[in-house]
Amino acid sequence: MLDDDERLARQEACWLIKEFGAEAPLYAAMKAEKAIEQKDFGRCARWKRILEILADSTPVSSATAKSAASKY
Template sequence: MPGIILDDDERRARQEAHWLVKEFGAEAPLYAAMKAEKAIEQKDFGRCARWKRVLEILADDRRAERRAAAK
């Protein structure tokens, strides 16, 4: 995404999403959901919000992959 300036939270969420896909492949969303759940249990809602954003990024990436494959 050239030309888009990301804040630190967004940058970190994208880095986490990229790392999860690299490490866990198709299981990346499951791992992110487990991290979000653990953050909720610990009442760390800032961290939970970041993991929720990671899940959104992973979902967007999967949708883009499906669209590309359909063409």
């Protein structure tokens, strides 16, 4: 069973894929970077988890997602 944080991260990842397609990992990486700049490490961790989900679930852009996730 998934906890609420994991469920929300998966929902966000699905929405990003629908909304941005192959660019979803880039959008998530930008959000993670903004969270770091604002020193909001909880939000950064959430976006990093979303990047990991995107890397595991999008075969077309998994290399892009994995490289973006590796930065954080």
